[in-house]
Amino acid sequence: MNFKWTRETIRTWLMMALGAALYAFGIEYFILPNLLMEGGVTGITVLLQYAANLPPSITTIVINLPLFVIGWRKLGRESMIYTIGGTLMLSLFLWIWEQLIERGWLVPFKTSQDFILVVLYAGVTLGAGLGLVFRSGGTTGGVDIIARIVHRWRGWSMGQIILAMDIVILGSALLFIPKEKVLYTLVSVFISSRVIDFIQEGAYAAKAFNILCKEPEKLASIITKELERGVTLLPAIGAYSGTNRMMVYCVVSRFEIRKLKSLVRQHDRQAFIVIADVHDVLGEGFRDE
Known part of the structure; x- marks a missing residue:
């Protein structure tokens, strides 16, 4: 480091x-x-x-x-x-x-x-x-x-x-x-x-990240390794350019928000990130019920 x-x-x-x-x-x-x-x-x-x-x-x-x-x-x-x-x-x-x-x-x-x-x-x-x-x-x-x-x-x-x-x-x-x-x-x-x-x-338990970047598969691998969070690659099409791309989707806890931002910026300074509030998260790494 x-x-x-x-x-x-x-x-x-x-x-x-x-x-x-x-x-x-x-x-x-x-x-x-x-x-x-x-x-x-x-x-x-x-x-x-x-x-x-x-x-x-x-x-x-x-x-x-x-x-x-x-x-x-x-x-x-x-x-x-x-x-x-x-x-x-x-x-x-x-x-x-x-x-x-x-x-x-x-x-x-x-x-x-x-x-x-x-x-x-x-x-x-x-x-x-x-x-x-x-x-x-x-x-x-x-x-x-x-x-x-x-x-x-x-x-x-x-x-x-x-x-x-x-x-x-x-x-x-x-x-x-x-x-x-x-x-x-x-x-x-x-x-x-x-x-x-x-x-x-702002009192929310988690955040959902939607990320458009270069080499999304590589970023997904980095997130999986560094944060041990599940990552989903979603197909996306640019409305203006018509280009087929993959979008990285990941939900993280409040302790990991800054870390994920940092990982994305290190991977691609020009990445487009949309962070959404998540009101309730069920599943591995979060609540079970």
Whole structure:
């Protein structure tokens, strides 16, 4: 992968940094002071904070390091570079907010009564942070890496893998925090997911790409290999030229929108792309019913 610091690349990394800062702020300012939870590997780091007083800024790196190595080998360098970057930024900003709170320069929002207000602000903050990270093409590592590897190995839906792991993590939280806090966490997670969708692409779960380009068969092969998404080649006829062509049709999740745009542009800068909103998607890689 030849990495070039173009204006677009710099903007991408700045957006990822802002998202990681917001997400880390939500964890340190809202979640931890009120004994709430979070899903994914971040949820594991929060549990370790409650159980052993281990700072999330450290455990985030420790837990993700072996996943980075496995992901680099199994998923490839190109697909991991932004994931590693997003995770390192998250750990850095967690450390920054920890230091500000320890020194008394930032007073976390802690309440013993109005938890609805806490989960509302936590959900919006976490969702906005993750939405910016996802929109820039990155992730915060952890569960995403595991889900992609298991999906390749066993063919299971990534959504189902992530959901199952979140259930296990949130269930484990019952050993350390009251069940009421876990229920409040579910409200925060729901709000967060809605905000992520809104920031990513206007609250839709997926997008359908219709692409006219040079060598459509080659592009279809690239998409299949890089995104592991099904691709359909549809015959098309230019009304003006009368030329017979093939159109590439592909539906992707919200996490893959930017990646697919990038793949198309790398393949053919002059490609004609029509992106349509998809309200519901059933089938492999999406919902089963």
